[in-house]
Amino acid sequence: MCVGACALCPLRGGRGEGRLGFIIRPPHQLLPLLLCPGLRIPRLSVLCAQPRPRAMAISSSSWELPLVAVCQVTSTPDKPENFKTCAELVREAARLGACLAFLPEAFDFIARDPAETLRLSEPLGGNLLGEYTQLARECGLWLSLGGFHERGQDWEQTQKIYNCHVLLNNEGSVVATYRKTHLCDVEIPGQGPMRESNSTIPGPSLESPVSTPAGKIGLAICYDMRFPELSLALAQAGAEILTYPSAFGSVTGPAHWEVLLRARAIETQCYVVAAAQCGRHHEKRASYGHSMVVDPWGTVVARCSEGPGLCLARIDLNYLRQLRQHLPVFQHRRPDLYGSLGHPLS
Numbered sequence: 001m002c003v004g005a006c007a008l009c010p011l012r013g014g015r016g017e018g019r020l021g022f023i024i025r026p027p028h029q030l031l032p033l034l035l036c037p038g039l040r041i042p043r044l045s046v047l048c049a050q051p052r053p054r055a056m057a058i059s060s061s062s063w064e065l066p067l068v069a070v071c072q073v074t075s076t077p078d079k080p081e082n083f084k085t086c087a088e089l090v091r092e093a094a095r096l097g098a099c100l101a102f103l104p105e106a107f108d109f110i111a112r113d114p115a116e117t118l119r120l121s122e123p124l125g126g127n128l129l130g131e132y133t134q135l136a137r138e139c140g141l142w143l144s145l146g147g148f149h150e151r152g153q154d155w156e157q158t159q160k161i162y163n164c165h166v167l168l169n170n171e172g173s174v175v176a177t178y179r180k181t182h183l184c185d186v187e188i189p190g191q192g193p194m195r196e197s198n199s200t201i202p203g204p205s206l207e208s209p210v211s212t213p214a215g216k217i218g219l220a221i222c223y224d225m226r227f228p229e230l231s232l233a234l235a236q237a238g239a240e241i242l243t244y245p246s247a248f249g250s251v252t253g254p255a256h257w258e259v260l261l262r263a264r265a266i267e268t269q270c271y272v273v274a275a276a277q278c279g280r281h282h283e284k285r286a287s288y289g290h291s292m293v294v295d296p297w298g299t300v301v302a303r304c305s306e307g308p309g310l311c312l313a314r315i316d317l318n319y320l321r322q323l324r325q326h327l328p329v330f331q332h333r334r335p336d337l338y339g340s341l342g343h344p345l346s
């Protein structure tokens with residue numbers, strides 16, 4: 001059963017606005033989302049899942065499972081406007097019952113050039129993070145701020161920033177930070193060149209997965225998804241949810257985005273949550289969008305439609321554990337054969 005064939009779903013793949021949405025969880029469970037009268041859902045999108053083997057049926061009631069929200073936006077160089085858009089989506093996520101909302105890479109802004117990126121950047125203790133702290137408190141939910149242009153402690157010497165994924169708890173405290181370790185310096189024909197290292201320093205280390213109300217989250221950012229070594233390291237360190245907040249290119253997007261995310265989910269047996277930038281940010285830059293949540297089986301269980309909006313998914317850790325028992329790939333690895341991955345090809 002998939003969304004195109006799902007006559008019961010009034011949102012049909014998430015297009016348009018509606019007052020009643022569904023989260024459809026395997027095996028074929030329809031969960032009505034009853035919303036307040038008059039509440040406008042900005043393109044709430046939900047998806048049906050493919051059938052799973054019977055043995056993996058879910059026992060717990062889905063209503064009890066934690067709900068997460070994935071926010072999709074089109075950041076521009078206008079920081080106050082970007083905050084307004086993100087805050088609206090986060091408030092909507094809270095009203096819909098999410099315990100955790102994910103914002104994409106560069107949720108704070110997308111600048112026209114490296115000089116503007118540096119000029120608009122702030123330290124973690126700056127005004128913008130202060131506003132997000134208040135927002136998390138006001139809404140009472142956790143926030144994954146997928147890629148903050150951070151002036152680090154070395155700003156005075158380096159005049160460069162970090163691409164920092166910040167996790168706030170529902171009291172607005174910073175629970176974890178991860179600074180993007182793989183910088184995107186690529187030139188793809190048909191897509192403007194990306195030279196992230198012009199403005200950004202790579203982070204020095206991975207971060208241990210963090211316990212949240214939805215599960216243990218491993219932090220990564222966008223281009224990091226191309227390095228399965230990182231996702232395996234996070235899974236081995238206990239991650240149950242991998243996050244790839246992104247501003248993915250419009251040429252690499254159609255070819256690689258969903259394939260990479262689903263592969264990371266299947267091989268790590270983790271949920272994968274990817275909040276994405278979409279649309280045109282300014283004259284020189286556009287992003288692919290297609291924010292989604294993938295379950296550990298590799299099924300896309302929620303996805304945003306085109307344009308800014310949000311989608312929701314429930315995280316079922318019992319299902320994750322069952323799947324890992326049924327398909328114990330982590331016990332079948334052969335580190336004796338490929339111990340030192342990660343070196344350049346010779």
Ligand SMILES: O=C(O)CNC(=O)[C@H](CS)NC(=O)CCC(=O)C(=O)O
Binds near residue numbers: 147
């Ligand atoms: O520039 C900023 O302000 C924030 N950073 C980004 O948007 C980064 C670097 S340009 N984008 C990516 O990593 C896209 C990767 C990608 O598209 C792929 O792997 O195909």
